[in-house]
Amino acid sequence: MDRRDFLALSTFFTGAALSPSIFGKAIAASQLQDQIDIAVKKTLADAALSAATGAGASYCDVRVGRYLRQFVITRERNVQNIVNTESTGTGVRVIADGAWGFAATNDMTPEAVANAARQATAMAKANARIQSAPVKLAATPGVGEVSWRTPIKKNAMEVPIADKVDLLMSVNDAALSAGANFVNSLLFLVNEQKYFASTDGSYIDQDVHRIWAPFTVTAVDTTTGKFRSREGLSAPMGLGYEYMDGRAEDKFVLSNGLTTYGMSYDMKEDAVAAARDAQAKLKAPSVKPGKYDLVLDPNHLGLTIHESVGHPLELDRVLGYEANYAGTSFATLDKRDAAFKYGSEIVNLFADKTQVGSLGAVAYDDEGVKCKRWDLVKDGILVDYQTIRDQAHIVGKDASDGCCYADSWSSVQFQRMANVSLAPGKTKMSPADMIAGVENGIYIAGRGSFSIDQQRYNAQFGGTVFYEIKNGKLGPMIEDVAYQMRTPEFWGACSAICDESDYRMFGSFFDGKGQPSQVSAVSHGSSTTRFDGINVINTARSLG
Amino acid sequence: MSILSESQAKAILDKVIAFSTADSTIATLGGGIQGNVRFARNDISTAGVVDDIELGVQVAFGKRVGTASINQFDDASLERVVRRAEDLAKLAPENPEFVAPVGQQTYRPTETFSAATAALTAEARAKIAEASILPCRERGLIAAGFLEDGHTFFAHANSNGNFGYQQSTIADYTCTVRTEDGRGSGWVGTNVQNIETFDAAKDVQIAMRKAAASVDAQALEPGKYTVILEPAAAAGLISFMMNFFDARAADEGRSFLSKQGGGHKIGEQIMGPRGNIYTGPWPPPCPAPPWGGDGLPREKTAIIEGGKVANLEYSRYWAQKQGKPEKAGWGNVIMEGGSKSTADLIAGTERGILLTRTWYIRMVDPQTVLLTGLTRDGTFYIENGQLKYPIKNFRFNESPVIMLNNIEELGRAVRVKADEGGSMLLPPMKIRDFTFTSLSDAV
Numbered sequence: 001m002d003r004r005d006f007l008a009l010s011t012f013f014t015g016a017a018l019s020p021s022i023f024g025k026a027i028a029a030s031q032l033q034d035q036i037d038i039a040v041k042k043t044l045a046d047a048a049l050s051a052a053t054g055a056g057a058s059y060c061d062v063r064v065g066r067y068l069r070q071f072v073i074t075r076e077r078n079v080q081n082i083v084n085t086e087s088t089g090t091g092v093r094v095i096a097d098g099a100w101g102f103a104a105t106n107d108m109t110p111e112a113v114a115n116a117a118r119q120a121t122a123m124a125k126a127n128a129r130i131q132s133a134p135v136k137l138a139a140t141p142g143v144g145e146v147s148w149r150t151p152i153k154k155n156a157m158e159v160p161i162a163d164k165v166d167l168l169m170s171v172n173d174a175a176l177s178a179g180a181n182f183v184n185s186l187l188f189l190v191n192e193q194k195y196f197a198s199t200d201g202s203y204i205d206q207d208v209h210r211i212w213a214p215f216t217v218t219a220v221d222t223t224t225g226k227f228r229s230r231e232g233l234s235a236p237m238g239l240g241y242e243y244m245d246g247r248a249e250d251k252f253v254l255s256n257g258l259t260t261y262g263m264s265y266d267m268k269e270d271a272v273a274a275a276r277d278a279q280a281k282l283k284a285p286s287v288k289p290g291k292y293d294l295v296l297d298p299n300h301l302g303l304t305i306h307e308s309v310g311h312p313l314e315l316d317r318v319l320g321y322e323a324n325y326a327g328t329s330f331a332t333l334d335k336r337d338a339a340f341k342y343g344s345e346i347v348n349l350f351a352d353k354t355q356v357g358s359l360g361a362v363a364y365d366d367e368g369v370k371c372k373r374w375d376l377v378k379d380g381i382l383v384d385y386q387t388i389r390d391q392a393h394i395v396g397k398d399a400s401d402g403c404c405y406a407d408s409w410s411s412v413q414f415q416r417m418a419n420v421s422l423a424p425g426k427t428k429m430s431p432a433d434m435i436a437g438v439e440n441g442i443y444i445a446g447r448g449s450f451s452i453d454q455q456r457y458n459a460q461f462g463g464t465v466f467y468e469i470k471n472g473k474l475g476p477m478i479e480d481v482a483y484q485m486r487t488p489e490f491w492g493a494c495s496a497i498c499d500e501s502d503y504r505m506f507g508s509f510f511d512g513k514g515q516p517s518q519v520s521a522v523s524h525g526s527s528t529t530r531f532d533g534i535n536v537i538n539t540a541r542s543l544g
Numbered sequence: 545m546s547i548l549s550e551s552q553a554k555a556i557l558d559k560v561i562a563f564s565t566a567d568s569t570i571a572t573l574g575g576g577i578q579g580n581v582r583f584a585r586n587d588i589s590t591a592g593v594v595d596d597i598e599l600g601v602q603v604a605f606g607k608r609v610g611t612a613s614i615n616q617f618d619d620a621s622l623e624r625v626v627r628r629a630e631d632l633a634k635l636a637p638e639n640p641e642f643v644a645p646v647g648q649q650t651y652r653p654t655e656t657f658s659a660a661t662a663a664l665t666a667e668a669r670a671k672i673a674e675a676s677i678l679p680c681r682e683r684g685l686i687a688a689g690f691l692e693d694g695h696t697f698f699a700h701a702n703s704n705g706n707f708g709y710q711q712s713t714i715a716d717y718t719c720t721v722r723t724e725d726g727r728g729s730g731w732v733g734t735n736v737q738n739i740e741t742f743d744a745a746k747d748v749q750i751a752m753r754k755a756a757a758s759v760d761a762q763a764l765e766p767g768k769y770t771v772i773l774e775p776a777a778a779a780g781l782i783s784f785m786m787n788f789f790d791a792r793a794a795d796e797g798r799s800f801l802s803k804q805g806g807g808h809k810i811g812e813q814i815m816g817p818r819g820n821i822y823t824g825p826w827p828p829p830c831p832a833p834p835w836g837g838d839g840l841p842r843e844k845t846a847i848i849e850g851g852k853v854a855n856l857e858y859s860r861y862w863a864q865k866q867g868k869p870e871k872a873g874w875g876n877v878i879m880e881g882g883s884k885s886t887a888d889l890i891a892g893t894e895r896g897i898l899l900t901r902t903w904y905i906r907m908v909d910p911q912t913v914l915l916t917g918l919t920r921d922g923t924f925y926i927e928n929g930q931l932k933y934p935i936k937n938f939r940f941n942e943s944p945v946i947m948l949n950n951i952e953e954l955g956r957a958v959r960v961k962a963d964e965g966g967s968m969l970l971p972p973m974k975i976r977d978f979t980f981t982s983l984s985d986a987v
Contacts, residue, residue, distance in 0.1 A: 079637050083611060089596075102592035106615050119593065123666040127581070127588040130674050161635055182796065220797035225804030227797055227911065321584040323688035323729075324720040327903075327920075330985070332726075410594045451904040451939075453918045455986035458939055460916050462908060482908060482916075484939070484982050515582050515690040515718075537981060541912040543800065543814070543945055 035193060036066055036088070038205055042145075044113045045197035048092045051114035053199065055121040057094035059137060061198035061367060062113070064090045065409030068191040070157060074168045075184045076176065082161060089409040092117045096124035098134025104410040138392035138400050140369045142201025148363035149207040151356060152240030156189040156211055159241045167244065171271045175217050178275035185215035185271070188236075188509070190521075194366070202368040210359055210521055211243050212236035212509050213267050219278035228281035228479075230274040231464050233299055233446050234265045236507035236521060238359045252502065255432060256467065256474045260299050260445060262504040263357055277465055277477070284479040287466070289538045293438045293495075294483060294531045295431070297445035300463050301422070302506020302524035304450075308487040309342075309349050310420040310524065312456035313376050314403075315385040319394060321415075326513045327454025330487065331382060333395065340382040343491025348423035349377040351386055353402055358419040358523035359507050366413040369402035376420065380491075388415045407518040414514055421505075421525035425497035431528040434496055441469035442481060442536065447506075449482060460484050462539070480540040490531060498527035546575045546595050547662075550709040553699035556599065556617055561703050563626040566603035566633065569703040570645050570839070573599050576696030581669040584688040586677050591669060601629045607638040643860045645702040646839040646870075653710065654831040658738035661713035662695035669693070675744040676719050685752055689719030693739065700839060708835050715739045716961055720921055721751040722987075723759055728934075729987050730754025731901050731921035733776050735961040737829065754900060754922035758934040763983055764925065766938060770896035770952065771978040772889050772926070775960045775970040777899040777919075782970060783962040784905055785913050785944040786821075786877050789847060791856035795866070800913050800945060801853060808856060815851040815948040822846045823874040829959045830967035832875030840872035847877075851948075877962065881954035881971025889955050889974050891929040896974070898924045898931060902940075913943045918984055937987075938980035950976045 045062040052060035067087045073080045089106035090113045101124030103116040168185045175183040190210040197203045215232040237243050246266030253259050259266075259273065296304070312329040316322055331340070342349075353360055353371035364370055367389050376384050389400040406413035435443065446464020453459070462482045468475035505523040512519055548556070553573050560571040575597025582590045600613040603626070610632030614625040672691050680687040693715040701707045718733040732751040736742045773781075794801040794808035801809045824844035825832040835841055838860050846854035863870045890898060900922030908914040918939050924931040955972035962968045 078640055080639060080641070081609070081611075082632065082636050084632070099588060100590050102590060104592070104594045106596050123591050123593070126666050126670045127591050127673075129670065130588070130677060132587050165637060182798065218798050222797050222806045223804075225797070225802060227802070229798075229910075319585065320686060320688060320722070321589055323584060323686070323722060324690055324718055324731075327986070328722075328726070410596065412590050412592050414590065449906045449908045449916060451906045451916045451918070453937065453939070453984040453986035454903055454920050455984075457986050458918065458937075458982060458984035460908075460939060460941075460982075480909070486985070516578075516580055516692055537941070539908045539914055539941065541909065541914050541943055541946065543912050543943070544949075 041195040042203060043110060044090055044108065045195065045203065047110035047114045048090065048117040049197060049199055051117035052092065052094045052121055055118045057096045057121045057124070059095040059199055060117060061093050061196065062090060063366060063406065063409055064195040066193040067408060068157065070189040072161070072164045072168060072187040074172055074186070076172055076182065077169070079165055087408060090116065091406065091409045091412065092120050093412060094120045094124050095135050096121045097128035099124045099128035099131045100135060101127060102412040135390050136393050137389045138398060140200060140389060140400060143204065144201065145203040147205040150209040150238055150361065152209045152242070154241040155209065156241040157191055167267065171215060171268050174268050175271040175275045178272045179219065179279045180217040180275035181220045182218040183215060183271065186213070188212040196364065196366060196368055198368050200368060204364045204368060206362055206364065208362060209240055210236060210238050211241065213244060213265060215271060215274070217271065217274040217278050219282055221282050226282055228278050230278040230281065231446060232267065232270050232274060233260050233464065234267065234270065235299060235505055236359060236509040237357050237505065238361050238523070239357050252504065254474065258445060258465065260297055280477050281479055284477040286480045286540050287478045287536060287538050289536055291533045292536050293441035294534045295434055295438060295441055295443045295469060296529050296531065298504045298526045298528060299446055299506050300444045301526045301529055303447050303508070304461055305420055305422055305524040305526060306508055306522070307450060307452045308456055308459055308490065309376065310417040310522070312487065313385050314415055314417060315387045315391050315395060316415040318385060319391065322513065325515050330455045330457050336382050341380055341492065342377045342382045342488060343380045344494045345380045346425065346497055347377055347380045347491050347494050349420060350375050350423060351401070351418035351420050353418045355419050355523065355525065358505060359521035360419040360523060365402040365404045366406050367400070367404040369400045369404065371402040374401060386415065386418055391415070405520050407520060411516070411518050416513065416520040417511065417522050419523045422497065422529065424500035424503045424527040427499065429496060429498045431498055431502060434498055434528060434530055435469055435474055436472040438469045438530070439471055442478070443467040443469055443474060444481070457486050459487065480538050482537050482539050484535045484537060490534065493531045493533055494529060495532045496530040498529070500527065502527040546577050546597050547695060547697050547711065548573065553697065553709055554707060556622065557699060557701035557707065559619065559622050560599065560601055560626060561701055563623045564603055564703065566605055566630055568604045568645050570602045570700065571599065572698070572700040574696065574698040576694055578692065578694045579664060579666065579669060580690065580692040581673045582690045583673045583677055586681050586687055588670065588673050591666065593666065599625060601625050603629045603633050604642060605633050607640065607642040608633045608636045609639060609642055610636055641861045643864065645704055646706055648705040649835070649839060649841050651708050651834040651841050654825045654834050655828065656710060656712040656737065656831050656833060658713045661693055661715050661737065661739040664693050664739060672744045676748045679745070679748060680721055680752065683752060684724055685755055686722045686724060687719060687748065689717070691715065691717045698833065702839065706839055710833055712833065713737055715742060717742060717744065717747065719748055719751050721748065721755040723755055727987060728755045728759035729921045730758060733961065735959055735967055758922055761934040761936045763936045766980045766982050768977040768979055770893065770974065770976045772886065772893060772896055772898050773973045773975065774886055774900055775958050775972055777902045778970050778973050779960045779962060779968055780902045780905045780917065781915060781944040781947065782879065783877065783968060784915055788910070788913060789857050791858045792862040794856055800911060801856065809853045810856060811852060813852050814945060815848060816951050817851045818951045818954060819848045819851040819948045820880040821848040822878050823876055824878065825875050827878060830876050830969050836872030836875065838873060840870060842872040842875050845871065845874070876967060878969040879957060879971060881957040884955040886955055886972040889953060889972055890926055890931065892953070893926045893929060893974065896926040897935065898926055908941060913945050914941060915943065916941045920986065937984040939982045939984055940979060941981045942979045947975050947978065952976050
């Protein structure tokens with residue numbers, strides 16, 4: 001969903017930008033530093049809890065949310081728009097007569113919130129009529145009044161707009177000076193202020209921060225009619241504005257000069273490289289299709305992990321709750337019970353909602369469950385899934401894994417992917433060591449086209465930049481590369497993983513799922529990884 | 545509260561415009577009630593209703609622009625949101641591409657409202673879910689589906705005296721039915737303005753038949769095949785392509801509609817002569833609001849005529865820069881077809897493949913609009929005019945531009961949900977040489 005949502009976002013940035021939108025209402029910069037008084041949030045929450053139980057609900061949770069975003073949008077030498085948005089309201093979810101109901105309102109009065117609670121309860125009762133079995137929630141302890149904040153060093157909302165404009169203008173200028181014909185750049189800052197309360201006795205106040213700094217550089221050859229774009233190699237992160245510091249220790253440099261980034265990002269440096277890469281892409285030879293050993297940079301592999309591991313191991317998909325839209329999963333419960341071989345013995349994949357710097361990091365999920373790290377694939381064997389409270393009992397668990405999330409106060413929370421990552425290799429190995437062992441391969445960095453079937457078997461991935469590997473050496477840039485894979489065979493072909501010194505995170509800001517569709521932000525960590533004998537196709541076509 | 549009448553909306557917008565001290569002001573007011581019910585594993589899994597309304601204000605001092613919005617409507621709040629937008633505008637650098645608001649316009653209303661859809665209740669939604677689930681329970685099948693309906697209004701006004709108001713309704717239903725053993729899957733989707741034209745009990749039968757008939761799928765070799773795309777299967781590819789008719793991108797050389805040597809391809813043949821696509825806000829069954837986001841009145845506009853590019857979409861800025869007339873942004877896509885049903889197209893096919901649904905479509909190469917994606921929930925081999933047997937799903941790598949060069953026949957156009965939301969009118973399409981590149985084990 002990422003790209004399509006980004007297209008929608010671009011329209012919002014550059015168009016009249018006045019239609020009511022998913023991005024909320026715009027506010028003054030000074031208000032981005034405000035918080036709703038916690039006593040007000042508790043009053044609203046208690047009004048809903050009381051109204052719901054009074055109307056016959058056996059369970060109720062309330063989310064009082066204030067969702068802030070800031071966008072600075074540029075192209076070439078122009079700032080196209082600066083937008084501050086805010087969306088505030090309350091969502092109430094109840095169980096009544098064994099069924100779920102949900103209602104949300106932007107009216108922040110106890111009366112309106114109580115009314116939403118009664119509406120949700122009535123809806124649950126209507127839904128219960130044909131319910132074959134009552135909803136069963138795994139127990140989770142009430143934690144009383146607690147709070148948590150993303151451990152940021154510099155609140156991006158407090159950085160002056162002039163500094164952000166100066167940064168993006170310098171990025172664009174550098175790209176244009178280095179040979180770009182066009183450049184679009186963007187700062188996208190998020191602050192979710194979420195207050196959760198439930199009839200279990202929890203009152204959880206969380207302040208979540210995220211940052212993303214994407215750009216696209218395009219080179220055009222009007223003589224041939226050819227154009228090529230190169231995206232930035234940053235990752236959206238669960239960090240503050242310190243991510244834009246571009247510290248030397250966070251850079252990962254290949255022998256050909258290709259630089260990728262870890263816990264901070266040098267946007268201007270990457271823009272210069274992107275302009276040169278876009279020009280090089282216009283002249284790069286087209287790949288010869290066939291079998292190759294692939295060496296995948298973490299900023300590319302993250303999306304492959306996301307699609308072929310993160311999604312198929314969501315228990316709601318496995319059970320059929322997403323059958324109508326996102327799909328089901330090949331990784332069925334019988335496979336877990338039979339110790340299904342998901343990948344080679346060096347493959348260890350884990351879920352972690354606590355990873356510092358990750359997009360999905362919180363202390364408690366959106367149904368009040370404390371977050372944690374756990375194994376999904378251990379030594380190549382499928383061992384577990386990601387669950388929420390109303391599914392845990394189906395797989396014999398007595399507690400949720402804490403994977404519940406809603407993208408707004410107005411959206412009902414449901415199962416979303418944790419940060420799912422590939423553990424680094426246990427023996428010392430750098431990307432250079434790995435490349436030295438490859439005879440006929442392709443090195444891929446950055447995200448590109450991605451598509452996978454509804455059970456997560458058959459996938460096709462492109463990338464941002466591709467380099468030939470011949471006899472242990474990185475060769476020239478090549479183009480028109482996409483690889484096709486079947487998930488278990490692909491992970492079975494994993495033959496080497498670089499050590500933890502190479503570990504970094506990829507991020508997805510707009511992971512789409514659910515009906516009505518919701519987005520979620522999630523990170524995927526890995527070190528550079530090798531996959532042997534993967535099928536590569538050539539994607540060049542002619543329109544005649 | 546969420547649906548304001550035209551006079552209520554105008555009174556609020558007039559106050560907002562009056563409060564502004566900026567050189568120009570645009571104000572919009574929109575809101576509504578969105579309801580939904582979701583079911584899976586033959587039970588209702590979630591249901592919800594969201595009630596929201598929002599006022600947006602964009603002001604400009606010269607070319608400095610600020611936007612703000614609010615959801616409170618007393619006079620003090622209205623003035624506060626205007627001052628907030630003015631403060632932001634004063635902070636913003638000049639945008640050389642800023643275009644002042646349009647002057648007073650005349651809009652011809654479009655029929656976007658249905659009282660029956662606006663009156664849908666939680667109880668009625670639960671009954672639609674029930675009508676989908678119960679027959680599946682009786683037949684040992686598993687239903688998963690979703691109904692989402694909305695009753696919305698939208699109004700806008702600006703400091704040049706322009707004003708518009710309209711209400712809309714929409715209901716979108718989809719249902720996937722699977723066999724208990726997971727070896728068969730079928731799908732149905734319906735997108736309507738008037739809920740009275742929709743019958744869940746009838747529609748679910750289509751998904752049930754396809755689920756039962758798709759068990760024991762056979763594997764065909766990937767390659768080029770004649771395919772019949774049901775309108776919903778074609779929608780993902782066609783609506784994706786329609787994102788790339790922007791005139792500026794074409795003029796800048798970064799579009800499949802850029803001409804070698806410079807300029808765009810207006811007037812050039814890019815598809816077969818059967819390709820006719822236009823946009824227009826009035827025609828049932830998929831009318832669009834009568835104005836674009838820029839406030840200009842929409843009108844019928846040819847996009848592809850006889851396979852030739854007839855028009856591209858210009859922003860007001862780019863139209864002014866290029867010396868072109870300013871026209872409203874497009875609101876819908878209508879592709880003309882013939883009179884035959886999908887069943888008629890199947891009956892006239894010696895050998896081919898029927899595609900019910902396409903999935904996870906993504907751009908591979910913008911130079912050629914090469915897209916990749918997969919088939920799902922009802923893929924069948926056709927032989928001598930009949931569905932012969934179910935086949936395993938395929939991954940395709942195909943450009944809709946190339947696809948529309950290979951039209952064998954088009955059927956009767958129907959309303960379908962566009963890939964990005966909204967509605968399209970699309971025919972079932974019989975296409976030769978459609979490119980499948982690999983098999984998928986997914987059911």
